[in-house]
Amino acid sequence: MKGLLNLALVGLALASSGSDSSCRCRPHQSCWPVEQEWIALNRSVQGNLQATQPVAAPCHEGNKKACAAITQEWTNSTWRATQPGAVQWENWEARPELNESCVLETRQTTCGQGRISLYSVLAKSASHIQDAVRFAKRFNLRLAVRNSGHDFVGRSTAPDSLQIFTYWLKNIQFSDDFKPAGTPKSEGPAVTIGAGINLMELYAAVGQKGRTVVAGTSHTVGAAGGYIQGGGHSLMGPWKGMAADNVLEFKVVTANGTLVTANSHQNPDLFWALRGGGGGTFGVVVSATLRTFDEAPITMVNLNVSTVAKNPGFWGAMADFHAAIPSLNDAGASGYYFITPNMPFKKMEVSRLSILLFFPNQTNVAKIDKLVAPLQSKLNATAGLITEYASIPFPSIHSLLSGLLIRGNMDPTGKNVILGSRLFSRELLVSHNGPGKLVNAWKKLKFNPGDTITGNIVAGGAVAKNAESVDNAINPAWRKAATHMYFARYWAPNATLAQQQEVIRNMTEVDMLVLKDVEGYKMGAYPNEANAYEPNFQNEFWGSNYPRLYGIKQKWDPNGLFIARKGVGSEDWDDAGLCRIKRK
Structure with a gap:
């Protein structure tokens, strides 16, 4: 907890007289949570809150042993996926407009926090996510939702933020006859995966069952995260459709901290939006249920x-x-x-x-x-x-994937x-x-x-x-x-x-x-x-679906707690998601 206390004390030392209600609360403002409040959050998430620093910080601090280990793993996507102080591409860790970066290759400058969150909740359950969402809402904090950090658009990081890290939600459950909540109708064989299951883990699990799924070709993409929520293209697409076409149900924590079920029968508007409307935008997905298909040559x-x-x-x-x-x-x-x-x-x-x-x-x-x-x-x-x-x-799709397309355990990054x-x-x-x-x-x-x-x-x-x-x-x-x-x-x-x-x-x-x-x-x-x-991301990314997506965003997240770069509703905020730029 020492790191938590230090960051909280920095916030107190720099406290200002108040905050602008159109902006997120920042560490230098009096609205920032004090030490006891961070400690309480840590207790509520069972000790899974940690103060976060950029992953290369030990190299700037002269810790040779730690730096040697970091240097060895620097381009390993699987290692980066486990680090709350890193994402897959360096540019989304930095904040160049403020000259804040902390990378392995350049150590002559001061190591800055950049876009790396100040704190991270290493979520191991839905309740951890709920507590983090309620805390962020209570104190008007910038939230960053991060899975594996495999993100080309910068949605997984945000400056002066609280991170919800879903990587450790690793549960997998198979069903031979899945019935979405609220209906007796069977959708056939399916697999329910925690938000942290990556494609390498997903393919291994379904392969053991003689099944296959529509998914991508990468080791560390989080299947239920931005991949599916962004649509999810796949080599199986012409055969079975997009990944988003084959989702049957989500469990998701919404902006008021409630855990809800979203499928075609319950909260169908949210279900519609989560299948292609973009990750980190409508809520925090805890799990997703996907159709599975018979393995095939x-x-x-x-x-x-x-x-x-x-x-x-x-x-x-x-x-x-x-x-x-x-x-x-x-x-x-x-x-x-x-x-x-x-x-x-x-x-x-x-x-x-x-x-x-x-x-x-x-x-x-x-x-x-x-x-x-x-x-x-x-x-x-x-x-x-x-x-x-x-x-x-x-002989099987699994043999192609494991033997050729995603063999080994990492992608270079x-x-x-x-x-x-x-x-x-x-x-x-x-x-x-x-x-x-x-x-x-x-x-x-x-x-x-x-x-x-x-x-x-x-x-x-x-x-x-x-x-x-x-x-x-x-x-x-x-x-x-x-x-x-x-x-x-x-x-x-x-x-x-x-x-x-x-x-x-x-x-x-x-x-x-x-x-x-x-x-x-x-x-x-x-x-x-x-x-x-x-x-023009609204039209480029979502075309004629954008007005409907924007309306659903306002219904489920009227205060913009979940803002992701170039995501639905992000045009109402600055690029960092810290201050509103369009008044309602």
Whole structure:
């Protein structure tokens, strides 16, 4: 408790005469909880409250032993997920506008708190979350809801805040015949997971039961957190729909500290919003119940295309590939692809396209080879291109995931990164000039050696068909999409504020405008993998669903206790979520 006392005393020492009711209470104000109140909160959450410091602080403090351990784990996503003083990407730990950062790579500056919460409740139960929410409401504190910290948009951290850390909610329960609360109707086999269950843990559990679920391909993404609440794309999407399409029920703590059930029969508006409306916005999810499906075999195709850099035929081949996506998708294919315009290779530079296609519940390899053959033939006819092809059957989806896509126990992370993303429609790719128009837009963007454009064939099929049978908050553009593409921009750990702002400006005002122009702004972006500085996030992330989402937000959280960057209702607050900027 020493750390708790020290932070409380700092707050008292800096106390001002009062607080602005339009802003969150800050440590230098008299409204800030005093020592005894923090102690009481700690007691109520059974000793699971801790004062939080940035994870690299020991290195700045000269603790060599601790720093050596931190250095070894710095880029390990699994380790970062367990640390309340870290998230997966360094830039969301820092507060550059106040020159506050605490990173491993630069130790010549003072270690600042940045956006890392001052306190964290390491929630082990719903009651811990309820106590934390009531405490934050009582003292008008900034709340930050954090799962694994796998967050490209900065929703998991907030300055001068109290963190609710859901990572340790690790319960898993299977049901052969799940009936949502309030109805006798069975929804069939399902799994209920605590908010802290990550994808690696989820796949292992369902695999042991001979089941599978719709989820992503990462070790440390928290399945019930921002992943599903943001929509949740998946390689199983064309087969079974979005992750948000396959949620049956949530248990969630709302802004008044009440634990409620949200499904299609109880609190259906909240249930609608939580399936795609964004994480950390409508409440704190304690658990989610997901449909499970019979395990199935799956066939993977790996098609690699390479040529010397600056071969004019490379981008034409990219257009040919995108033109083939709709027919592949119609045949049940999902997949990921990676375009590297300029990749150092030995003593030369090459341009490369690497494609992974997946055919769930399909075992006829010869049929799949025949399906891909026209594309391969077209690529082979392009001067200077070399193609490599393999089709590999897997006995189960679990064997593909554990043996190839998410093998091991970590993802590399720990950089300063922002993303730009765009959904591109099937209509575009089946049009005569559409694939070329798409590729020409990407060709205009600048890519440094090794930079990659990532494509996700995770829509179409059931994602499109579910527009007729599933009503949830995901951007309607998903139902029209053929591919979701994104790219990354980075800056160095010692980049100045001006240098960081230039990267952000170029992403927002140059690169993204080029991509938006491809379809005249009619599509959108995936909120979990998008530009963290998107000025028109309401329409880009949620399209025509935004007004309904905003209304539900005002009903369930009228005082804006749950504010997440670029989330529903965040336009009413400053970027840090500390002060209102729009009066009601």
